[in-house]
Amino acid sequence: QVQLVESGGGLVQAGGSLRLSCAASGRTFSSYAMGWFRQAPGNEREFVAAIQWSGGSTYYADSVKGRFTISRDNAKNTVYLQMNSLKPEDTAVYYCAARAYTIRTDRREYDYWGQGTQVTVSS
Numbered sequence: 001q002v003q004l005v006e007s008g009g010g011l012v013q014a015g016g017s018l019r020l021s022c023a024a025s026g027r028t029f030s031s032y033a034m035g036w037f038r039q040a041p042g043n044e045r046e047f048v049a050a051i052q053w054s055g056g057s058t059y060y061a062d063s064v065k066g067r068f069t070i071s072r073d074n075a076k077n078t079v080y081l082q083m084n085s086l087k088p089e090d091t092a093v094y095y096c097a098a099r100a101y102t103i104r105t106d107r108r109e110y111d112y113w114g115q116g117t118q119v120t121v122s123s
Helices: none
Strands: 004-007 010-013 018-024 032-039 046-051 058-060 068-073 078-083 092-100 117-122
Touching: 004 092, 018 032, 018 092, 018 117, 032 068, 032 078, 046 068, 046 078, 058 068, 078 092
Parallel strands: 010 117
Antiparallel strands: 004 018, 018 078, 032 046, 032 092, 046 058, 068 078, 092 117
């Protein structure tokens, strides 16, 4: 079992930055691939970024590539999402998720989810 708690959301102006954190419980955090997803009102939950269990591989949605960076610290059981050059269309609730070992972009393949943190980007 893995429990996930996100933090770091907030209100920021367009062009600004935020760093989201996702703290995980459980002794096997290092064996899980971690993903970030987001959901805006009226939209489906969409993939943002993912990182392999070892941190050796990452993958990004085209919409955030070059602006967002996913990283993890297995010693702290934490995954991060650094978000730069934020745009109003990045406004959403951001969720972290976990699955065993390998990266996937389909939300249906993730087994554990956090409660989400709101990110609002004003124009």
